[in-house]
Amino acid sequence: MRKDAHRHVVIDVETTGLSPGYGDRVIEIGAVAVDNGEIVAEFGSLVRVPKNIPRHVSRIHGITNDMLADQPLPDEVYPALRAFVGGSVLVAHNARFDLAFLRHEFGRLGYRFDNRSVCTLALARRRLPQLPDHRLETVYRHLFGALPEGGRRHRALDDARLTARVWGELKW
Template identity: 45%
Template sequence: MIQTQHRADSVIVLDFETTGLSPNMGDRAIEIGAVKLTNGEVVATYQQLMNPGFRISGFIESYTGITNQMLAHAPSNDEVMADFAHFIADTPLVAHNASFDKRFLDAEFERIGVNYPQNFACSLLVARRLIQEAPSHKLGELVRYKNIEHDGTFHRALADSQMTAKLWLLLVEDLRAKGIAQPNFHLMQTIGKTSKHAVDKLLRQHHATI
Protein backbone atom coordinates (compact mmCIF):
# COMPACT_ATOMS: atom_id res chain seq x y z
CA MET A 1 0.00 0.00 0.00
CA ILE A 2 0.98 3.62 -0.48
CA GLN A 3 2.74 5.22 2.45
CA THR A 4 0.65 7.95 4.06
CA GLN A 5 3.59 10.33 3.71
CA HIS A 6 3.39 10.22 -0.08
CA ARG A 7 3.72 13.76 -1.44
CA ALA A 8 0.43 15.43 -2.34
CA ASP A 9 1.98 16.84 -5.52
CA SER A 10 3.03 13.40 -6.82
CA VAL A 11 -0.24 11.87 -8.00
CA ILE A 12 -2.18 10.80 -11.06
CA VAL A 13 -5.21 12.98 -11.80
CA LEU A 14 -7.82 11.16 -13.89
CA ASP A 15 -11.17 11.75 -15.51
CA PHE A 16 -13.67 9.49 -17.27
CA GLU A 17 -16.25 10.26 -19.90
CA THR A 18 -19.01 7.67 -19.71
CA THR A 19 -22.27 6.53 -21.30
CA GLY A 20 -24.22 7.53 -18.19
CA LEU A 21 -24.09 7.98 -14.44
CA SER A 22 -23.77 4.48 -13.01
CA PRO A 23 -21.94 1.28 -13.94
CA ASN A 24 -24.58 -0.53 -11.85
CA MET A 25 -27.08 0.50 -14.53
CA GLY A 26 -24.90 -0.87 -17.32
CA ASP A 27 -23.08 2.34 -18.13
CA ARG A 28 -19.49 2.09 -19.34
CA ALA A 29 -16.48 4.35 -19.74
CA ILE A 30 -15.90 5.71 -23.25
CA GLU A 31 -12.81 7.85 -22.64
CA ILE A 32 -10.13 8.16 -20.01
CA GLY A 33 -7.67 10.99 -19.53
CA ALA A 34 -4.98 11.30 -16.90
CA VAL A 35 -2.11 13.54 -15.88
CA LYS A 36 0.84 12.21 -13.90
CA LEU A 37 2.38 14.74 -11.53
CA THR A 38 5.76 14.22 -9.91
CA ASN A 39 6.88 16.84 -7.41
CA GLY A 40 4.36 19.25 -8.88
CA GLU A 41 5.47 18.80 -12.50
CA VAL A 42 3.54 17.12 -15.32
CA VAL A 43 5.70 14.16 -16.35
CA ALA A 44 3.21 12.17 -18.44
CA THR A 45 -0.32 12.23 -19.79
CA TYR A 46 -2.71 9.49 -20.91
CA GLN A 47 -5.73 9.77 -23.17
CA GLN A 48 -7.70 7.06 -24.93
CA LEU A 49 -11.17 6.57 -26.33
CA MET A 50 -12.65 3.12 -25.76
CA ASN A 51 -15.44 1.21 -27.44
CA PRO A 52 -17.98 -0.04 -24.86
CA GLY A 53 -19.54 -2.46 -27.33
CA PHE A 54 -22.80 -0.57 -27.86
CA ARG A 55 -23.98 2.71 -29.32
CA ILE A 56 -24.01 5.78 -27.09
CA SER A 57 -26.95 8.16 -26.83
CA GLY A 58 -27.33 11.38 -28.76
CA PHE A 59 -27.23 13.26 -25.47
CA ILE A 60 -23.79 11.84 -24.59
CA GLU A 61 -22.56 12.58 -28.12
CA SER A 62 -23.68 16.19 -27.73
CA TYR A 63 -22.44 16.54 -24.15
CA THR A 64 -18.94 15.16 -24.74
CA GLY A 65 -18.38 15.66 -28.45
CA ILE A 66 -17.51 11.95 -28.63
CA THR A 67 -19.43 10.31 -31.45
CA ASN A 68 -20.36 6.73 -32.21
CA GLN A 69 -18.21 7.01 -35.33
CA MET A 70 -15.18 7.92 -33.19
CA LEU A 71 -15.81 5.01 -30.85
CA ALA A 72 -16.28 2.53 -33.69
CA HIS A 73 -12.54 2.72 -34.39
CA ALA A 74 -11.46 2.77 -30.73
CA PRO A 75 -9.98 -0.21 -28.87
CA SER A 76 -12.14 -2.11 -26.39
CA ASN A 77 -12.58 -1.07 -22.78
CA ASP A 78 -10.73 -4.18 -21.62
CA GLU A 79 -7.71 -3.37 -23.77
CA VAL A 80 -7.56 0.29 -22.70
CA MET A 81 -8.07 -0.39 -19.00
CA ALA A 82 -5.38 -3.07 -18.93
CA ASP A 83 -3.00 -0.53 -20.44
CA PHE A 84 -4.12 2.16 -18.00
CA ALA A 85 -3.47 -0.14 -15.04
CA HIS A 86 0.20 -0.16 -16.06
CA PHE A 87 0.16 3.63 -16.33
CA ILE A 88 -1.10 4.24 -12.80
CA ALA A 89 0.85 1.39 -11.12
CA ASP A 90 0.64 2.19 -7.38
CA THR A 91 0.48 5.99 -7.64
CA PRO A 92 -2.23 7.74 -5.56
CA LEU A 93 -5.18 8.97 -7.59
CA VAL A 94 -7.12 12.23 -7.68
CA ALA A 95 -10.35 13.13 -9.46
CA HIS A 96 -12.92 15.92 -9.26
CA ASN A 97 -16.03 14.38 -7.74
CA ALA A 98 -13.91 11.28 -7.22
CA SER A 99 -16.77 9.01 -6.14
CA PHE A 100 -18.05 9.09 -9.74
CA ASP A 101 -14.71 8.28 -11.36
CA LYS A 102 -13.84 5.67 -8.73
CA ARG A 103 -17.09 3.80 -9.41
CA PHE A 104 -16.22 3.51 -13.08
CA LEU A 105 -12.55 2.70 -12.44
CA ASP A 106 -13.54 -0.04 -10.00
CA ALA A 107 -16.15 -1.46 -12.39
CA GLU A 108 -13.86 -1.46 -15.43
CA PHE A 109 -10.96 -2.96 -13.47
CA GLU A 110 -13.22 -5.61 -11.94
CA ARG A 111 -14.20 -6.76 -15.44
CA ILE A 112 -10.56 -7.56 -16.24
CA GLY A 113 -9.50 -8.77 -12.80
CA VAL A 114 -7.22 -5.84 -11.95
CA ASN A 115 -6.64 -4.81 -8.34
CA TYR A 116 -5.18 -1.43 -7.43
CA PRO A 117 -4.34 0.22 -4.09
CA GLN A 118 -7.49 2.42 -4.21
CA ASN A 119 -5.77 5.44 -2.71
CA PHE A 120 -8.15 8.15 -3.96
CA ALA A 121 -8.59 11.81 -3.08
CA CYS A 122 -11.32 14.17 -4.28
CA SER A 123 -10.35 17.64 -5.46
CA LEU A 124 -13.98 18.75 -5.22
CA LEU A 125 -14.18 17.90 -1.50
CA VAL A 126 -10.78 19.46 -0.77
CA ALA A 127 -11.76 22.60 -2.70
CA ARG A 128 -14.99 22.87 -0.68
CA ARG A 129 -12.85 23.02 2.47
CA LEU A 130 -10.01 25.23 1.24
CA ILE A 131 -11.91 27.54 -1.15
CA GLN A 132 -15.08 27.94 0.88
CA GLU A 133 -15.85 31.35 -0.59
CA ALA A 134 -16.24 30.03 -4.15
CA PRO A 135 -19.82 30.37 -5.44
CA SER A 136 -19.69 26.84 -6.85
CA HIS A 137 -17.25 23.95 -6.61
CA LYS A 138 -17.97 22.45 -10.01
CA LEU A 139 -14.75 22.11 -11.97
CA GLY A 140 -15.61 24.69 -14.62
CA GLU A 141 -16.72 27.22 -12.02
CA LEU A 142 -13.55 26.75 -9.95
CA VAL A 143 -11.43 27.12 -13.08
CA ARG A 144 -13.09 30.46 -13.76
CA TYR A 145 -13.09 31.57 -10.12
CA LYS A 146 -9.38 30.88 -9.65
CA ASN A 147 -8.43 32.04 -13.17
CA ILE A 148 -6.91 28.65 -14.02
CA GLU A 149 -5.54 28.59 -17.54
CA HIS A 150 -7.48 26.37 -19.94
CA ASP A 151 -8.20 26.04 -23.65
CA GLY A 152 -11.99 26.21 -23.36
CA THR A 153 -12.50 22.46 -23.74
CA PHE A 154 -14.78 20.84 -21.16
CA HIS A 155 -16.24 17.35 -20.82
CA ARG A 156 -13.33 15.66 -22.57
CA ALA A 157 -11.29 13.44 -20.31
CA LEU A 158 -7.77 14.75 -20.85
CA ALA A 159 -8.79 18.43 -20.81
CA ASP A 160 -10.75 17.94 -17.59
CA SER A 161 -7.93 16.00 -15.94
CA GLN A 162 -5.46 18.72 -16.94
CA MET A 163 -7.65 21.40 -15.36
CA THR A 164 -8.16 19.25 -12.27
CA ALA A 165 -4.38 18.78 -11.98
CA LYS A 166 -3.90 22.56 -12.04
CA LEU A 167 -6.60 22.97 -9.41
CA TRP A 168 -5.01 20.25 -7.26
CA LEU A 169 -1.61 21.94 -7.37
CA LEU A 170 -3.29 25.24 -6.46
CA LEU A 171 -4.81 23.54 -3.41
CA VAL A 172 -1.39 22.14 -2.44
CA GLU A 173 0.09 25.63 -2.78
CA ASP A 174 -2.68 27.00 -0.59
CA LEU A 175 -1.58 24.65 2.18
CA ARG A 176 2.04 25.69 1.72
CA ALA A 177 0.94 29.30 2.10
CA LYS A 178 -0.64 28.26 5.40
CA GLY A 179 2.74 27.02 6.62
CA ILE A 180 2.58 23.33 5.69
CA ALA A 181 5.78 23.09 3.68
CA GLN A 182 5.22 19.65 2.17
CA PRO A 183 1.58 18.55 2.25
CA ASN A 184 1.17 14.80 1.97
CA PHE A 185 -1.53 12.81 0.23
CA HIS A 186 -3.05 11.53 3.46
CA LEU A 187 -3.56 15.10 4.67
CA MET A 188 -5.43 15.95 1.46
CA GLN A 189 -7.69 12.93 1.95
CA THR A 190 -8.30 13.94 5.56
CA ILE A 191 -9.16 17.53 4.59
CA GLY A 192 -11.76 16.20 2.15
CA LYS A 193 -13.42 14.22 4.95
CA THR A 194 -13.31 17.03 7.53
CA SER A 195 -16.22 19.40 8.11
CA LYS A 196 -15.73 22.95 6.83
CA HIS A 197 -15.80 24.35 10.36
CA ALA A 198 -13.09 21.96 11.57
CA VAL A 199 -10.56 22.47 8.77
CA ASP A 200 -8.64 25.30 10.42
CA LYS A 201 -8.26 23.24 13.61
CA LEU A 202 -7.06 20.25 11.58
CA LEU A 203 -4.43 22.35 9.82
CA ARG A 204 -3.25 23.88 13.09
CA GLN A 205 -2.90 20.41 14.59
CA HIS A 206 -1.05 19.16 11.53
CA HIS A 207 1.25 22.18 11.58
CA ALA A 208 2.04 21.53 15.24
CA THR A 209 3.12 17.94 14.53
CA ILE A 210 5.62 18.68 11.74
Protein backbone atom coordinates in the same frame (compact mmCIF):
# COMPACT_ATOMS: atom_id res chain seq x y z
CA MET B 1 2.71 -1.67 -8.91
CA ARG B 2 5.25 0.94 -7.94
CA LYS B 3 4.74 3.28 -5.04
CA ASP B 4 6.18 6.75 -5.31
CA ALA B 5 5.51 9.25 -2.54
CA HIS B 6 5.82 12.23 -4.88
CA ARG B 7 3.92 10.88 -7.90
CA HIS B 8 0.17 11.32 -8.15
CA VAL B 9 -2.04 10.52 -11.11
CA VAL B 10 -4.85 12.93 -11.87
CA ILE B 11 -7.59 11.09 -13.69
CA ASP B 12 -10.87 11.84 -15.45
CA VAL B 13 -13.36 9.72 -17.36
CA GLU B 14 -16.18 10.36 -19.79
CA THR B 15 -19.03 7.85 -19.76
CA THR B 16 -22.22 6.73 -21.50
CA GLY B 17 -24.28 7.78 -18.47
CA LEU B 18 -24.28 8.23 -14.73
CA SER B 19 -24.13 4.75 -13.23
CA PRO B 20 -22.07 1.62 -13.88
CA GLY B 21 -24.78 -0.21 -11.93
CA TYR B 22 -27.19 0.52 -14.78
CA GLY B 23 -24.78 -0.66 -17.44
CA ASP B 24 -23.11 2.66 -18.23
CA ARG B 25 -19.50 2.41 -19.36
CA VAL B 26 -16.34 4.48 -19.58
CA ILE B 27 -15.73 5.67 -23.14
CA GLU B 28 -12.77 7.99 -22.55
CA ILE B 29 -9.96 8.10 -20.01
CA GLY B 30 -7.50 10.91 -19.41
CA ALA B 31 -4.73 10.81 -16.85
CA VAL B 32 -1.73 12.95 -16.07
CA ALA B 33 1.14 11.91 -13.83
CA VAL B 34 2.28 14.69 -11.52
CA ASP B 35 5.65 14.45 -9.80
CA ASN B 36 6.71 17.23 -7.44
CA GLY B 37 4.09 19.57 -8.90
CA GLU B 38 4.97 19.04 -12.58
CA ILE B 39 3.09 17.01 -15.18
CA VAL B 40 5.63 14.40 -16.27
CA ALA B 41 3.50 12.05 -18.39
CA GLU B 42 0.03 11.76 -19.92
CA PHE B 43 -2.29 8.92 -20.83
CA GLY B 44 -5.43 9.31 -22.89
CA SER B 45 -7.67 6.98 -24.82
CA LEU B 46 -11.15 6.59 -26.15
CA VAL B 47 -12.59 3.15 -25.36
CA ARG B 48 -14.87 1.15 -27.63
CA VAL B 49 -17.62 -0.52 -25.61
CA PRO B 50 -20.79 -2.39 -26.64
CA LYS B 51 -23.06 0.36 -25.32
CA ASN B 52 -24.58 3.19 -27.33
CA ILE B 53 -24.03 6.75 -26.18
CA PRO B 54 -27.39 8.45 -25.69
CA ARG B 55 -27.73 11.68 -27.70
CA HIS B 56 -28.22 13.84 -24.58
CA VAL B 57 -24.98 12.46 -23.12
CA SER B 58 -23.08 12.90 -26.37
CA ARG B 59 -24.08 16.57 -26.35
CA ILE B 60 -22.22 17.02 -23.05
CA HIS B 61 -18.82 15.61 -24.00
CA GLY B 62 -19.07 15.54 -27.78
CA ILE B 63 -18.12 11.88 -28.07
CA THR B 64 -20.23 9.97 -30.59
CA ASN B 65 -20.74 6.29 -31.30
CA ASP B 66 -18.97 6.77 -34.64
CA MET B 67 -15.89 8.16 -32.88
CA LEU B 68 -15.54 4.90 -30.93
CA ALA B 69 -15.82 2.55 -33.91
CA ASP B 70 -12.07 2.02 -34.42
CA GLN B 71 -10.89 2.66 -30.87
CA PRO B 72 -9.24 0.10 -28.58
CA LEU B 73 -11.33 -2.27 -26.49
CA PRO B 74 -11.29 -2.24 -22.68
CA ASP B 75 -8.95 -5.26 -22.51
CA GLU B 76 -6.37 -3.19 -24.42
CA VAL B 77 -6.85 0.11 -22.56
CA TYR B 78 -7.07 -0.94 -18.91
CA PRO B 79 -3.82 -2.92 -18.67
CA ALA B 80 -2.01 0.13 -20.12
CA LEU B 81 -3.80 2.45 -17.69
CA ARG B 82 -2.97 0.11 -14.82
CA ALA B 83 0.72 0.24 -15.74
CA PHE B 84 0.55 4.05 -16.04
CA VAL B 85 -1.13 4.49 -12.64
CA GLY B 86 0.92 1.94 -10.73
CA GLY B 87 0.61 2.46 -6.99
CA SER B 88 0.19 6.22 -7.26
CA VAL B 89 -2.36 8.15 -5.27
CA LEU B 90 -5.20 9.15 -7.61
CA VAL B 91 -6.65 12.65 -7.80
CA ALA B 92 -10.02 13.41 -9.42
CA HIS B 93 -12.68 16.09 -9.40
CA ASN B 94 -15.65 14.14 -7.99
CA ALA B 95 -13.47 11.11 -7.30
CA ARG B 96 -16.45 9.03 -6.17
CA PHE B 97 -17.93 9.15 -9.69
CA ASP B 98 -14.74 8.52 -11.67
CA LEU B 99 -13.38 5.83 -9.38
CA ALA B 100 -16.70 3.95 -9.20
CA PHE B 101 -16.62 3.64 -12.97
CA LEU B 102 -12.96 2.65 -13.06
CA ARG B 103 -13.39 0.04 -10.30
CA HIS B 104 -16.27 -1.41 -12.30
CA GLU B 105 -14.27 -1.48 -15.55
CA PHE B 106 -11.19 -2.98 -13.90
CA GLY B 107 -13.39 -5.53 -12.12
CA ARG B 108 -14.84 -6.67 -15.44
CA LEU B 109 -11.29 -7.67 -16.40
CA GLY B 110 -10.54 -9.32 -13.07
CA TYR B 111 -8.29 -6.51 -11.77
CA ARG B 112 -8.47 -4.76 -8.43
CA PHE B 113 -8.39 -0.98 -8.47
CA ASP B 114 -7.98 0.25 -4.93
CA ASN B 115 -5.43 3.05 -5.05
CA ARG B 116 -5.78 5.74 -2.42
CA SER B 117 -7.48 8.87 -3.75
CA VAL B 118 -7.97 12.59 -3.25
CA CYS B 119 -11.09 14.44 -4.37
CA THR B 120 -10.59 18.01 -5.58
CA LEU B 121 -14.35 18.59 -5.49
CA ALA B 122 -14.41 17.91 -1.74
CA LEU B 123 -11.25 19.97 -1.29
CA ALA B 124 -12.75 22.91 -3.22
CA ARG B 125 -15.95 22.75 -1.16
CA ARG B 126 -13.89 22.98 2.04
CA ARG B 127 -11.43 25.64 0.88
CA LEU B 128 -13.72 27.75 -1.34
CA PRO B 129 -17.18 27.69 0.28
CA GLN B 130 -18.02 31.12 -1.17
CA LEU B 131 -18.21 29.85 -4.76
CA PRO B 132 -21.70 29.56 -6.32
CA ASP B 133 -20.90 25.96 -7.32
CA HIS B 134 -17.84 23.74 -7.32
CA ARG B 135 -17.83 22.44 -10.87
CA LEU B 136 -14.33 22.04 -12.24
CA GLU B 137 -14.57 25.02 -14.59
CA THR B 138 -15.94 27.28 -11.83
CA VAL B 139 -13.11 26.39 -9.46
CA TYR B 140 -10.51 26.71 -12.21
CA ARG B 141 -11.77 30.15 -13.25
CA HIS B 142 -11.79 31.31 -9.63
CA LEU B 143 -8.19 30.21 -9.14
CA PHE B 144 -6.66 31.07 -12.53
CA GLY B 145 -9.03 33.29 -14.53
CA ALA B 146 -9.98 32.11 -18.01
CA LEU B 147 -9.84 28.49 -19.06
CA PRO B 148 -6.81 27.59 -21.20
CA GLU B 149 -7.10 28.25 -24.93
CA GLY B 150 -7.80 25.22 -27.09
CA GLY B 151 -9.00 22.97 -24.27
CA ARG B 152 -12.13 20.91 -24.78
CA ARG B 153 -14.56 20.91 -21.86
CA HIS B 154 -15.80 17.55 -20.72
CA ARG B 155 -13.04 15.68 -22.49
CA ALA B 156 -11.04 13.43 -20.21
CA LEU B 157 -7.44 14.45 -20.83
CA ASP B 158 -8.20 18.18 -20.89
CA ASP B 159 -10.22 17.88 -17.68
CA ALA B 160 -7.42 15.87 -16.04
CA ARG B 161 -5.00 18.70 -16.89
CA LEU B 162 -7.37 21.29 -15.38
CA THR B 163 -7.84 19.14 -12.29
CA ALA B 164 -4.07 18.81 -11.88
CA ARG B 165 -3.73 22.60 -11.77
CA VAL B 166 -6.66 22.96 -9.36
CA TRP B 167 -5.24 20.28 -7.08
CA GLY B 168 -1.80 21.89 -7.17
CA GLU B 169 -3.33 25.15 -5.98
CA LEU B 170 -5.72 23.73 -3.37
CA LYS B 171 -3.57 21.07 -1.73
CA TRP B 172 -1.59 23.60 0.29
